[in-house]
Amino acid sequence: MRAPRNSMVKLPEWQGKHVFRKYGVPLPRGEVARSPAEAQSLVAEGKVPLPCVVKAQVLTGGRGKGGAVQFANTPEEVRSAAESILGREFKGELVREVLIEEKLPIGRELYVSLTLDRSQRLPLLMTSAHGGVEIESVADSEIERQTVDPFPGLTGYEKRRAAKSLGIEGPLSKALDRLLESLWNVFQKEDAELVEINPLAVVGDGLCALDAKVIIEDDATFRHPDYAEVRDDRTELEEIAREKDIAFVQLDGNIGVIANGAGLTMATLDVLKELGGAPGVFLDLGGTDDPKKVTEAFLLMARAKPAAVFLNIFGGITRCDTVAKGLVEAMAHVPAADRFPIVARIRGNNEADGIAILRAAGVTSVSDLRASAQAAVNAAGGRR
Amino acid sequence: MSVLVDAETRVVVQGITGRQGTIHTRQMLDFGTQVVAGVTPGKAGTDVEGIPVFDTIRDAVEKTHANTSCVFVPAPFVRDAVLEAVDGGIRLSVVVTEHVPFHDMLVMYPYAKARGTRIIGPNCPGIASPGKSKVGIIPNVVFRPGRVGVISRSGTLTYEIVNGIKEMGLGQSTCIGLGGDPVIGTTFVDALPLFEADPETDALVMVGEIGGTAEEDAAEYIRHRFTKPVVAYIAGRSAPPGKRMGHAGAIITRGKGTADSKVAALEAVGARVARFPYEIPQLVGDAIRSGRR
Helix, strand or coil, X not given: CCCCCCCCEEECHHHHHHHHHHCCCCCCCEEEECCHHHXXXXXXXXXXXXXXXXXXXXXXXXXXXXXXXXXXXXXXXXXXXXXXXXCCEECCEECCCEEEEECCCCCCEEEEEEEEECCCCEEEEEEECCCCCCHHHCCHHXXXXXXXXXXXXXXXXXXXXXXXXXXXXXXXXXXXXXXHHHHHHXXXXXXXXXXXXXXXXXXXXXXXXXXXXXXXXXXXXXXXXXXXXXXXXXXXXXXXXXXXXXXXXXXXXXXXXXXXXXXXXHHHHXXXXXXXXCEEEEEECCCCCCHHHHHHHHHHHHHCCCCEEEEEEEECCCCHHHHHHHHHHHHHHCCHHHCCCEEEEEEECCHHHHHHHHHXXXXXXXXXXXXXXXXXXXXXXXXX | CCCCCCCCCEEEEECCCCHHHHHHHHHHHHHCCEEEEEECCCCCCCEECCEEEECCHHHHHHHHCCCEEXXXXXXXXXXXXXXXXXXXXXXXXXXXXCCCCHHHHHHXXXXXXXXXXXXXXXXXXXXXXXXXXXXXXXXXXXXXXXXXXXXXXXCHHHHHHHXXXXXXXXCEEEEEECCCCXXXXXXXXXXXXXXXXXXXXXXXXXXXXXXXXXXHHHHHHHHHHCCCCEEEEEECCCCCCCCCCHHHHHHHHXXXXXXXXXXXXXXXXXXXXXXXXXXXXXXXXXXXXXXXX
């Protein structure tokens, strides 16, 4: 029922590390700076020791190759590194912060993560001795996978198996035990979808998390109001939609799709594509019976300037007359010059009332899915 | 005999005094469901649509012998509501509420399973067997008693497809909306044996979506242990690839989870896979005539 919206809260590295610190995950000494001057003074005042590394705080991967991670030996070098990174766009994402961290004498680089195994309905611990590279490029046989039962939590033998897969023994295994325990606590107590350390570095006789990837489950943010402010890689319209709790995704095409429920929305896109149409924005009303929300959805859609809109609703919780009222109300607010053709298909609870309201407003509802989708494709200018 | 619900199903609505709880209590009563109780802490002694409201599940079960719960409480309270239902002796708990954290399901699911309670959902439209009982929110108008079973990960798309089956002149034995969340109480694989064992089901329609491996897992189950004809549809063939779980998620499902992978897995075990929803009724007709996978 839920749309594949951008619903996770992905923390930038510095914030992920902030969480790690709270739970005792070993980290390099480091500080965040938002200007070159601030970066320089952090080092000059000794808050971060030299030599150090200056890292762009963006959510996309592959920073090392793009010049978004630079090394520095003096406060002046830190300043110029920060200057060249801050304010720059990295894979379309503006860099607003840099993380400045001490450069450590690194031994081996390892991989550790906790995520959800949907099929098993259990958390999954993944460990690999091949850290520091994208985990997708590591062979399956080189990754140890263990599901972890929340009752009783991470066990001793699971930790020992993880240690073995990481090639860790002797005194270092104590450090690993502590780290895994901390990571498990982050995963559970912070409602994470993913907690990943890549690389986890061996530094002397200890371990150190050089990177931090923490994704918090959006549905759990009611337990973590602190994360509400975390910025994400949404477009402006997607951000407005999020505030109004409307699932909204922008694609490349010119047909706006408004449907309710993820499955019906996806099926609608499939049919439009098959008929040669190009779905643009799609918007999932979910289960609402508030006409105001429908109106807001339409006004949002109008801002995306579609060539035509296809409304495909099967009324369950959402009643057809509610949708029709919301639509009519919205169109009254859209200037004549900005209007677009609307093809409607509304079925289910209060279907007859909904169709009558639409008809009075000059919108016809076609009950056959294929025929109505074809009408929408035609209204948007035919095949592309 | 139907699947999981029948005329003996006695429903307690958790969150009955809320807007959705009240609306759908009415709809369930209209369907013919025996709604016998409601629970809203602090509202004992009142009633909704003539149904008595209790403070706790224990009171409701003691007074009304409810055996099934339908959960409408807001997401932050779902975990508590389901654990209470399990401890109160409820055998089937249908969770309609959406946006329930999966970490809560990681607690609820094993807790319920160990105590013999089945969960359907969360974020699901529920279950219905026409002429017998409905627990959830699927619109009453789409149903007609018949011999086609339906299991689906979707909500509204299920209504669409169940309605299509009706309009073709066929009817449904039992329809289960499993819910679209990452962790659900009843999966395709959990539901398949119930339909295999149900003498009132002649053919099964499976409605899947891209993401996860539930459909591939189902295909593997069907290969060895499901003998009735299966018609499947996978929504999202044209959707841009999702990255919900990031890199680590991609590793788990490596190569699986796409529409192509699911369609191939299901076709390989003899399922008839519709490319579009409107092809399903015809395929169901063909499947029933052939009588086998």
